[in-house]
Amino acid sequence: MSMQQQIIDDLKVQPTIEPDAEIRKRVDFLKSYIEKSGSNGLLIAISGGIDSAVAAGLCKRATDELSESTGKEYKTVGVFQPYGSQVDIHDSYATAEAFDLKYKVETNVQKGVDAIEEIVNSVMPQLEQEAITPQAKGNIKARTRMVVQYGIANALNLLVVGTDHASEAITGFFTKYGDGAVDITPLSSLNKRQVRELASHLGVPQSILDKAPTAGLWENQTDETELGISYADNSDYLEGKTIAPAVAEKLESYYKRTAHKRDPIPGI
Numbered sequence: 001m002s003m004q005q006q007i008i009d010d011l012k013v014q015p016t017i018e019p020d021a022e023i024r025k026r027v028d029f030l031k032s033y034i035e036k037s038g039s040n041g042l043l044i045a046i047s048g049g050i051d052s053a054v055a056a057g058l059c060k061r062a063t064d065e066l067s068e069s070t071g072k073e074y075k076t077v078g079v080f081q082p083y084g085s086q087v088d089i090h091d092s093y094a095t096a097e098a099f100d101l102k103y104k105v106e107t108n109v110q111k112g113v114d115a116i117e118e119i120v121n122s123v124m125p126q127l128e129q130e131a132i133t134p135q136a137k138g139n140i141k142a143r144t145r146m147v148v149q150y151g152i153a154n155a156l157n158l159l160v161v162g163t164d165h166a167s168e169a170i171t172g173f174f175t176k177y178g179d180g181a182v183d184i185t186p187l188s189s190l191n192k193r194q195v196r197e198l199a200s201h202l203g204v205p206q207s208i209l210d211k212a213p214t215a216g217l218w219e220n221q222t223d224e225t226e227l228g229i230s231y232a233d234n235s236d237y238l239e240g241k242t243i244a245p246a247v248a249e250k251l252e253s254y255y256k257r258t259a260h261k262r263d264p265i266p267g268i
């Protein structure tokens with residue numbers, strides 16, 4: 001079997017999808033998992049990007065339908081987590097508006113992130129290192145967001161929803177135990193193109209559909225420039241199409257290098 005086919009099988013990607021059926025299947029998955037876990041609903045961190053907008057739309061449908069069928073309130077809590085000021089925070093609010101989120105809170109992570117950065121930097125000279133890099137600080141931002149999310153989820157008995165999908169899983173493009181540390185991933189097995197298809201069907205605001213995907217961890221970061229691979233190529237590869245051999249090799253190299261983020265923790 002080719003490595004491409006092996007990756008497609010591992011990440012369970014379909015070459016084509018029927019968006020409405022996918023939405024139904026994923027809403028049902030969330031509903032049955034909420035019931036099985038005995039939780040009161042879902043927490044979704046909303047960044048103003050497309051992945052969290054799609055996830056928020058699925059979450060809200062799931063908890064609305066459960067509330068309706070059981071007569072008990074199941075919540076979707078949207079959490080906006082800027083670091084200082086966030087230029088596109090209006091898109092986070094637009095997501096909440098589009099899906100009529102009753103519960104939405106803003107938890108600025110700057111103080112927490114800066115305090116952790118200071119602690120880490122304070123020991124760098126003893127370890128014969130310079131101050132941490134912007135990339136390492138970016139990962140502290142993602143992990144600080146996670147700590148805040150779990151603080152809220154613990155208090156309200158909610159499940160933390162992740163936005164990882166196959167186009168991120170293949171490159172390991174997430175922070176280990178940061179945005180990768182969640183309870184449930186309703187977008188898994190979709191590539192980025194398919195996430196966009198769901199977004200259109202769910203009614204994600206146009207300004208969000210038009211934006212370049214970004215982790216927003218440092219200035220002018222975009223996924224495609226950091227990785228050096230377009231989401232069109234990434235999605236084609238995951239649909240089993242032939243892409244330029246050099247690009248396929250790059251994707252496969254990311255996949256191998258980041259296996260530790262997808263595998264269970266190694267033990268002896």
Ligand SMILES: Nc1ncnc2c1ncn2[C@@H]1O[C@H](COP(=O)(O)OP(=O)(O)OC[C@H]2O[C@@H]([n+]3cccc(C(=O)O)c3)[C@H](O)[C@@H]2O)[C@@H](O)[C@H]1O
Pocket residue numbers: 135138139142172173174175176177178179214215216217223226260
């Ligand atoms: N072979 C191995 N086996 C077990 N563990 C291994 C390991 N190699 C590294 N590690 C551990 O993993 C750590 C490195 O992984 P990690 O901490 O994730 O850090 P890193 O490798 O920097 O990966 C983060 C990447 O995800 C991107 N990101 C982050 C957050 C959000 C988004 C987004 O799209 O929104 C994107 C970010 O731009 C960056 O490219 C190492 O410090 C080490 O602790």
Ligand SMILES: Nc1ncnc2c1ncn2[C@@H]1O[C@H](COP(=O)(O)OP(=O)(O)OP(=O)(O)O)[C@@H](O)[C@H]1O
Pocket residue numbers: 044045046047048049050051052053079080081082083086145163179212213214215216
């Ligand atoms: N500023 C933020 N506020 C709240 N949540 C955030 C923030 N930044 C990242 N997150 C969380 O981390 C997840 C991973 O970010 P990622 O950039 O991959 O997704 P996205 O921003 O929703 O979509 P896109 O890939 O199009 O930028 C987000 O979906 C969101 O749940």
Ligand SMILES: [Mg+2]
Pocket residue numbers: 047049050213214215216
């Ligand atoms: Mg983003």
